Amino acid sequence: MEKKKVLAVDDEPNILMSIEFILEMEGYEVHLARDGEEALEVAERVRPDLILLDVNMPRKDGYEVCRIIREREQLAATRVIMLTAKGQTLEKKKGLEMGADEYVTKPFSADELLAKIRALIAP
């Protein structure tokens, strides 16, 4: 069976490294992007099953990326999980309304992240 593809987008390389390690251990195929522009480019290329999207990023923030992804037909099946800061009720609401399927507040534990990903796509 083909591995599920996950695109993780964050401007923190260490976080990316950590996420990459955790997800690969769980059997996902992991792609990385450092900012919004790069995320769109990679998503177009690899057609991920799920995108982990940080809200605060340079060159197109998470909301904007999410909006554009939702406008592209070939990415219609892609699930999006937003990474937001803690306790930002309004951001959560905005993210979900702009096309995100789920959100995870930072800092997150590996277990929580994996549970939410598993709920959307099985590895």
Next chain:
Amino acid sequence: MTFSREAAQTARKGLRRRMVASLLGLAAIPLLFALTSLYFMIHEDVGSSRGSWLAKEAELLAERGRVESLGGRPSDSAENLRKSLAEYSKKEAGSAVLFSAAGQLLAGPAGTPIPPLPEEGRGFVLYEAQGREYLAGVAPVSAPTSAGAGRSDRFLAVVQPSSLVYEHFDSMSRKATVLLLGGGLLAAVLAWRMTGRFLRPILEIRRGADIVSRINLSHRIQLKTGDELEDLAQAFNHMAGNLGNTYAELEARVLHATQTLQDERNRLATVLRTMVDGVVVTNAAAETILLNPRARIILDHAFSSGIGVPLARIFPADRVEFHVKNLRRNWELGRDCVEEVVFPLSDGKLLKGTLSAVPGQGGELAGFLLVFRDLRAPGEEGNPFETALREMPRLLKGPVATARSLVETLQRHREMPAEKQQAFLAALAEEADRLAQRVGAMEEAAVAAQTPRWPAIPSNPRELLEEALAAVPGVPAEIRSEDEPLPLVQVEPFSWVAALVCVLRWIEQRTSGAGAVVATLAVEDGVVVTSFRIDGPFAGQSAELEALQISPAGEEPLPLGETVRRNKGELWTRALGEHAHEIRLALLPSTCRPEGRSVDGFIEGEPEFYDFDLFLPRPVVEKKELLDTPLAELEYVVFDTETTGLQLSRGDKIVSISGVRIRRGRIQNADIFHTLVNPGRLIPAESVAIHHIEDHMVADAPGMDQVYPRFVEFAGDAVLVAHNAAFDKKALDMAAAEAGLPQIDNPILDTLFLSYGIHEGTEGHSLDALAQRMGIVIEGRHSSMGDARATAQAFLGLMSLLPGRGVTTLADAKGFCDRNLLLRWQTSRY
């Protein structure tokens, strides 16, 4: 008393002329009557005596003729008679003629008119002939042939023209008339002088009154005539005396008032000078009338007065206009008149403070008071961000150094035992946590310092949206919202409305006015969302939205996204199918209660320095003496409640309570108590229809258990006054029972019963009827504040009428109320 001297002169002349005319008239009219009748009497007498004499002459002539005829021949006698007649006619003034009974001249001068025969053929007659009047004496002449007594057919007449008869009398009459006219003239002169004697005292009084009215109130009229005029002068003096006293009293009061005013002004000046906040006072037109030194420093107005400058020229114009408009509207509605404001100035200062409406003496809007401080200026507490920044190296160095050393140790000693490695990793995690904690604090301080502290206040999102829609009339939008009351949101109202307006303008621009916009307010997932749904073509790009510029007059422009986030809000768009879009603005509901507001509607800790009556010592009246104290000296608290209904014993509760203090016979407009009360139950629609207090308005209001002790404190020892006090007192008592507090035992007066007693027999004693009768305009009927104010005015009106009913003390007034209560109760039984 302002008639001119000339007018007085003509008035005097007029009076004098009238008096002379009346005096002369009184004397002259009977005199004229008497003289006229005398004239005619004498005229007639002269005629008849002359007539008699002429008749006698005629008799004599006739006799002589008869004697001669007896002695001579008849022819001789006839000749002789003719001769004697001619002689007589020559000698005497009249002419003698002999004529027949048929009126034919027999002898005598020709041309003499023949008189008609008098009765019995003798006597005198007055007759007219040839246009002249004649008087004639007639005597019969016996014929010589028949000397005996026989019927005579000849007569002798002595004729004179009557003008000759009256000539003498007429000339005498003329002389008498001249004399009479002379006498009349003399009388007129005398009368003219005599009236002067009557007029002099009157003129004296007038001059005295003139002096009193113009120059000298202590002048007194000196008049000793011993008659009514002297009384009049005394009355004038008395009046002048009273006038003088009143004037002196008035002057003393004006002096006192001026002194008080001066004191108040000095106090105000001192308070303002020493205030650490900037204070700007304006008139009702929002033009500056006062700036305190602090305000001058903050506003760089050190060298110009700034007086008379509109507030909108000193502070950002749009913001000033926004808040002033709100205050005016709230004033009209009888609501709280305090706005929290933030004014970003072009020189980078950020002012924060309150703008409030200042009531005038008559309860009108007299002006505005702005109290502010500069947030950017270093305060006493210092800048928290700077403090945090200074502390940070010390706080960060430790964990960083520890972490580095732990990591280095781990890298170097890879063969470290597993348990040791675990301990190192745990220590590393601990240091990371510590670091995160300190950085978190730093971040908070940075956010607080970077984001200007907009004074967010709990606001009604619907009102804000309505305001924005009203500002952009080009967008045909309607508000749809959930039926349930919306929670308040925590925003800075001006910038939030500006943001909504900015969005609406953008929609207007991008839809070219086509397509309807539906504005919706809803609570979704605990978030208050304002959304604008656009049906139809929409050319706007959502990426533009964030960067839209909001540039109110007098301020630096700010992007829409930033404005929304400064209000802790979020903004986004979403597509609804093919042809509909939605722009959404989300806010968190306000969780905290309005800050710093006490139940009586004023900011705590802020002195009411525009009412300096508060500085004056409060007269202490012992409770036992209270009943014997004159009504005018007592202090009153006039109060009113609005409730969920009229069935207090079946669970209706107070939703609003207001009180107004009356001290020294004056309503103390600034010394008021006013609050909404959360009744802890729903307010029935029929009650909402009366007082317009809805459930959501009282949601954040304090309960009666909190309000009651505050009201008792406000009432103090004052006498309570209410219209139909039984109801309001019962409402208070039930609140007391609920709060587990003793009932308020202040004396209570009821304007309803006072009105029954005073306007006996008049129909209608409702507050409306009472107010109408006394010419009181109730502003905000069925708002507790409006009703309390109106009741206070009515009470003052009734109080002024009470002494006329022998009611002067509180005990009297209570008796008066009770008597009328009893009377009402008795009459209601029939």
